[in-house]
Amino acid sequence: DLSGNKINTIIKNMRKLSQLESRLITACKNESGDIYYIINYCDLHERKYVTIEEDMLRVLINTGNSNMIKIYILLKYLCKNKEKKITREFIAKEIGLSINSKNLMVVSDCTKILSASGFISKRSDYKYGNDIKCDMYYSIKSYDEWKDVMDKN
Numbered sequence: 001d002l003s004g005n006k007i008n009t010i011i012k013n014m015r016k017l018s019q020l021e022s023r024l025i026t027a028c029k030n031e032s033g034d035i036y037y038i039i040n041y042c043d044l045h046e047r048k049y050v051t052i053e054e055d056m057l058r059v060l061i062n063t064g065n066s067n068m069i070k071i072y073i074l075l076k077y078l079c080k081n082k083e084k085k086i087t088r089e090f091i092a093k094e095i096g097l098s099i100n101s102k103n104l105m106v107v108s109d110c111t112k113i114l115s116a117s118g119f120i121s122k123r124s125d126y127k128y129g130n131d132i133k134c135d136m137y138y139s140i141k142s143y144d145e146w147k148d149v150m151d152k153n
Helices: 007-018 054-063 066-079 088-094 101-116 143-152
Strands: 025-029 035-039 120-127 133-140
Touching: 054 066, 054 143, 066 088, 066 101, 066 120, 066 133, 088 101, 101 120
Parallel strands: none
Antiparallel strands: 025 035, 120 133
């Protein structure tokens, strides 16, 4: 439902990808017997992934765009229960955008919306000297914190 595609089309495409020799996608079964897929975007011996609750994912898909979703996944992976200093340039590069002022504004806009929607916390730390420098710190809000923000709206 979230993707707007027929479930049979999604299953067919996942099966095709899971049969590739590169093992980009692996089909697995959980304890209940339900099939789920692991998307391997790194070395198979070093699995890196994040989980997103279904209603959070639905809101991201319905209200955001691919850049916002990629930024949220990246921040969720990088921050792992702690605040971390991350530059807009780093975020842009990691999600596949070139580092130009337009794309840096895309990162700013997306992180602003993610923050206002309760997905992340975003903090600015200004350093004054010959030049004014602003470091950005990000952290991920818990599901309960996100739910509180959504319930207030």
